[in-house]
Amino acid sequence: MKIRTSLMATAALSLIVVACGNAATTSAPASSTPEPSTAPASEAASTAPEVTPAPAAEPFRVAVIMPSSTTDLAFSQSMYAALVAEQEKAGGEANFEIKFTENMFNVPDAQAAIRDYASQGFDLVVAHGSQYGAGVEEIAKDFPEVSFAWGTDVNTFGLPNVFAYTAAAEEGGYVNGVLAALVSTTKKIGVTGPVEVGDAKTYIDGFTQGVTATDPSIKVSKTWTGSFSDVAAMTEAAKAHITAGADVLTGSSQSVVGSIGAAKDAGNVLWFGTQSDQVSLAPTLVVASQVYDWTVVLDDIITKIQSGTLGGEIYTLKLENGGLKIAYNSGYALAADAKAAGDKAIADITSGAVTVTP
Amino acid sequence: MNEAVLATIVAIAAASLRLATPYLFASIGEMFAQRSGVLNLGVDGIMLVGAFAAFYGTLTTGSVWVGVAVAMVAGLAMGLLMSVISVTLKAEQGISGIGLSLFGLGLSSLLFKVLVGTVKTVDGFRPIHIPLLSDLPYLGDIFFSQNLTVYVAFLLVPVSWYVLERTPWGLTVRAVGQNPAAADTLGVNVTVVRYLCVCLGAVLAGLAGAALSIASVNLFQENLTAGAGYIAVALVYFGGWRPVGILMGALLFSTVTAIQLRMQVLGIEMPSDFAVMLPYVLTIVALTFSANRARQPAALNQPFERGVA
Numbered sequence: 001m002k003i004r005t006s007l008m009a010t011a012a013l014s015l016i017v018v019a020c021g022n023a024a025t026t027s028a029p030a031s032s033t034p035e036p037s038t039a040p041a042s043e044a045a046s047t048a049p050e051v052t053p054a055p056a057a058e059p060f061r062v063a064v065i066m067p068s069s070t071t072d073l074a075f076s077q078s079m080y081a082a083l084v085a086e087q088e089k090a091g092g093e094a095n096f097e098i099k100f101t102e103n104m105f106n107v108p109d110a111q112a113a114i115r116d117y118a119s120q121g122f123d124l125v126v127a128h129g130s131q132y133g134a135g136v137e138e139i140a141k142d143f144p145e146v147s148f149a150w151g152t153d154v155n156t157f158g159l160p161n162v163f164a165y166t167a168a169a170e171e172g173g174y175v176n177g178v179l180a181a182l183v184s185t186t187k188k189i190g191v192t193g194p195v196e197v198g199d200a201k202t203y204i205d206g207f208t209q210g211v212t213a214t215d216p217s218i219k220v221s222k223t224w225t226g227s228f229s230d231v232a233a234m235t236e237a238a239k240a241h242i243t244a245g246a247d248v249l250t251g252s253s254q255s256v257v258g259s260i261g262a263a264k265d266a267g268n269v270l271w272f273g274t275q276s277d278q279v280s281l282a283p284t285l286v287v288a289s290q291v292y293d294w295t296v297v298l299d300d301i302i303t304k305i306q307s308g309t310l311g312g313e314i315y316t317l318k319l320e321n322g323g324l325k326i327a328y329n330s331g332y333a334l335a336a337d338a339k340a341a342g343d344k345a346i347a348d349i350t351s352g353a354v355t356v357t358p
Numbered sequence: 359m360n361e362a363v364l365a366t367i368v369a370i371a372a373a374s375l376r377l378a379t380p381y382l383f384a385s386i387g388e389m390f391a392q393r394s395g396v397l398n399l400g401v402d403g404i405m406l407v408g409a410f411a412a413f414y415g416t417l418t419t420g421s422v423w424v425g426v427a428v429a430m431v432a433g434l435a436m437g438l439l440m441s442v443i444s445v446t447l448k449a450e451q452g453i454s455g456i457g458l459s460l461f462g463l464g465l466s467s468l469l470f471k472v473l474v475g476t477v478k479t480v481d482g483f484r485p486i487h488i489p490l491l492s493d494l495p496y497l498g499d500i501f502f503s504q505n506l507t508v509y510v511a512f513l514l515v516p517v518s519w520y521v522l523e524r525t526p527w528g529l530t531v532r533a534v535g536q537n538p539a540a541a542d543t544l545g546v547n548v549t550v551v552r553y554l555c556v557c558l559g560a561v562l563a564g565l566a567g568a569a570l571s572i573a574s575v576n577l578f579q580e581n582l583t584a585g586a587g588y589i590a591v592a593l594v595y596f597g598g599w600r601p602v603g604i605l606m607g608a609l610l611f612s613t614v615t616a617i618q619l620r621m622q623v624l625g626i627e628m629p630s631d632f633a634v635m636l637p638y639v640l641t642i643v644a645l646t647f648s649a650n651r652a653r654q655p656a657a658l659n660q661p662f663e664r665g666v667a
Contacts, residue, residue: 068580071471071476071477072477073476073477103467103580196630196631221622221625222622223619223620223621223622223623224622224630224633225619225634226631226633226634226635227584227634229579229581229584230584231575231579231582231584232377232380232570232574232575232582232583232584232586233584233615233619235574235575236373236376236377236615236616236619237619239373240373240616240619240620241623243365243369244366244620254579255579257477257479257577257579258575258577260479261479261575261576261577265576281477281479282479
């Protein structure tokens, strides 16, 4: 009996905390849902005061499932920030409701969350991770009246209620590469990547092309840690590049905070970011970041849904459509000619004069 | 030998000492728990709570020492929880340890979200260059230019060996792990010894977390350990429940990791997926060939019931 009781106590304790800490489901941002919250696991997590008077019209309701947290300074944050921007555009929470479930590294959990949201009648369910594809394909068939968007991928499974979106990360990677080649004095550049797939790979491929096109004598060496979340490995990988003489680093995934930390410790190593603006981590060392702006995609998806089209479209963030932006860090004094070269690279890619192969 | 190759070897050696540090703290702590007969699989969760506590203490006060103190207290609290569950309530140790791991993961993520919110960096432990010794060619860079946690972790190896093998208390711990019923008849309080060992292990696991968050990466992120606590438990088996064995295991694992992370820098062409697998594959292979079950504490994983044996 004793054993059973304590086991149950442990299990219950873990479940409660895991539920509210690791996979928090929250409404956003200044939570006040127009109707009682019924989101999965929100019993433990949601502390939303429900004070807003019911709006005149039905709000547009979006749910998003993300692999990491809304504050990861990378992939998940880029989508969350875009949704909040859409919310502001729509005139706040009364017209545009956002629910999110974060830290869904575990795919079966994510699928359960996707299905839950779909059954709650959200207008749009965003499955923000390429690993969620199989789940979206299956669940979208069961909920033909709900619109799904997922990425990064280019497959809508031929379903009329699925949108797919991706980012041409190689484009901003190329621009970062051009800039990196111009600011490196040791002619050695280090890349710290997670796993050689998806936009991590295309970003780094584009980056390498940008460096080589600008200065073929520069050596770009790459390390893959094999994990999207292992910060300690990223730190060590960055240190390896720095000891080998690299004075410029870049990398992708939410674990690059480790690389940025290593650059900061070294003091004179510059950083190029991607996915989100990473200036806040090293205000003087980040030269520029490629920023994903999903509002371009969301604008069109929302318009389409409101006019009755629930899917079928494939979107790609590009420099040309404004979905990719290069955010220069005002805290870093970038030489005028380097900035000009960066701007020229942006213009060339936009006009098609330069093609970057992913 | 060519200068560049030598510099790379020095860098790999220095990195392997750095990378071994959290494992040493956690594994030596876990060794104490296991030598007293308690398998604590919650190391990863304790490390996470310790890592967050150290990070938060340092972030709010600016002092790494406050960070270390908070990490130890947090580790102690987790150790007490594990002791109550597995020693007093006699829950199945493996399962309750996994529960504790999940609890630590959830708790640290929750506190991080509520108290900090976004990724921030702190000023952690800086490398200490030991006078004279750090000027030695090559050796100075490898052994005498590390941060304080590295020195302490390596000091723990002889200290823990001495405590376990050469002190009366160490003998008591070993007796409790081998034959708690016999120890009990000799007047040893098995429960107290196990509480002490689990808590000591947990405090060291808390320090392992601190070594990650305020010495190695100087920041906290959800699931910062990425499973390092489980590797630490494996290293205890690998090391045959002895400090020296654990040291060898930790160094093997960290050296291969350090080499793997430098493979591309060295210009060795190898598919990245294979390189990433290397440390784990080698660990499994080494574990297979070095397995020495004979050294396993006889009462490991067995709750002690007085009069039932």
